Amino acid sequence: MKITFYGHACLGIEVSGKHILVDPFITGNPKASHIDINSIKADYILVTHAHNDHVLDVEVIGKRTNAVVVSNYEIAMHYAAKGLKYHPMNHGGSWDFDFGNVKYVNAIHTSSFADGTYGGNPGGFVIEGEHKNIYIAGDTALTFDMKLIPMRTKLDLAILPIGDNFTMDIDDAIVASDFLDCDKVLGYHYDTFGFIEINHEEAIKKFFDAGKDLMLLDIGQSIDL
Numbered sequence: 001m002k003i004t005f006y007g008h009a010c011l012g013i014e015v016s017g018k019h020i021l022v023d024p025f026i027t028g029n030p031k032a033s034h035i036d037i038n039s040i041k042a043d044y045i046l047v048t049h050a051h052n053d054h055v056l057d058v059e060v061i062g063k064r065t066n067a068v069v070v071s072n073y074e075i076a077m078h079y080a081a082k083g084l085k086y087h088p089m090n091h092g093g094s095w096d097f098d099f100g101n102v103k104y105v106n107a108i109h110t111s112s113f114a115d116g117t118y119g120g121n122p123g124g125f126v127i128e129g130e131h132k133n134i135y136i137a138g139d140t141a142l143t144f145d146m147k148l149i150p151m152r153t154k155l156d157l158a159i160l161p162i163g164d165n166f167t168m169d170i171d172d173a174i175v176a177s178d179f180l181d182c183d184k185v186l187g188y189h190y191d192t193f194g195f196i197e198i199n200h201e202e203a204i205k206k207f208f209d210a211g212k213d214l215m216l217l218d219i220g221q222s223i224d225l
Contacts, residue, residue, distance in 0.1 A: 001132045001225040005217040006040075007032035008192045009054055009139070009161070012222075015129040018043045018099035022125075022136055023054035024061055029192055032219050037061055044097065047071035048138030049111035050078070050119025053192070059084065070102065074120030078113065091123060100129025105149065107140035109167070132156045132225045135180060139189060142172040146179040155182040156225055161189035162203060162214075163196025170203045174210050183212040186223070190216075 004012035007029045013020040019041040026032045026040075037057055042065040045058055055075075059082055062069055068085040069076060076088035089095065094103035103126040111119035124138040126149060134157045135149055149155065158180050161167035167189055168176060177185050185207065190198045200216055207214035215223065 001130050001134070002222055003134075003157075003159075003186070003225065004222040005186075005188065005219060006035055007219040009048070009189045011136070011159070011188070012040065012042075013127070013134075015127070015132075016099040018097075020044045020046060020099065020127075021061065021067070022046045023048055023138075024057040025053045025055070026057050027060075028053070028056045031192060035220060038064070041065065042067040044099075045069045046102070046125055046136070047075050048107065048124060048136070049109060049122035050075055050113045050117070051111065051139070052114040054139070055113070070097075072104065072111075072120035072123060074118060075111075078117070078119070089123075091121065094126075100127060102127055103153075105135075106143065106145040107138045108143050109139040109141070126153055126155075128153065134159060134225070135182070137161060137176070139167045142168050142176050142179075144179070146176055150179075150181040155180055157184050157186060158182040159186045159188055162187040163190035163192075163198060165195040167196075170198065170206050173214075174207060174212065177207075177210075177212055184215075185212060186215045186217070 002014040011022040021042040062084040073088040076086040089104040107122040109122040
């Protein structure tokens with residue numbers, strides 16, 4: 001399983017020969033100006049919630065690649081109406097795709113499209129594929145619901161928002177990793193704009209002092225699990 005960070009909360013995941021794109025917000029992010037969205041492959045586009053900094057490039061990439069949009073019912077229907085392929089889900093549900101299993105799990109946040117259209121309830125994803133298990137939290141506060149995930153799935157990586165103000169901060173992300181029983185964390189949703197700028201060295205040190213590993217990737221950088 002290969003994971004590429006495209007900035008903010010956007011990820012590319014290669015698993016079992018398929019390409020998954022998560023929360024594509026690239027063209028609106030000046031820090032990701034070197035990323036060419038026309039070269040990004042996508043068989044599936046996973047969307048955690050409807051905010052513009054997570055869905056801006058869904059339609060353009062989805063139409064070019066013929067990708068299947070996987071999200072809550074409201075978001076899936078929104079893109080179905082635009083002619084995109086879709087697979088609707090809701091909290092607690094899972095589905096076996098051709099690359100592995102995806103479960104849609106709780107997140108505490110809000111969810112609406114840029115024009116105010118209701119975007120359903122926000123969520124996160126647990127993905128199991130190639131004998132690796134990852135949790136993509138989406139935009140969320142720290143929640144006790146995270147304790148439920150390791151009761152069913154032993155995680156190899158937790159991908160957590162760490163920018164504060166709109167989501168968890170570094171300290172809450174450390175607690176979240178305890179709840180998730182996963183000491184390997186990829187941070188995201190930070191530095192894109194002023195409200196969520198962080199001190200990288202301080203963040204990494206806090207995780208290290210807690211006996212955990214926090215990875216902060218450069219935009220375009222990849223890791224292999």
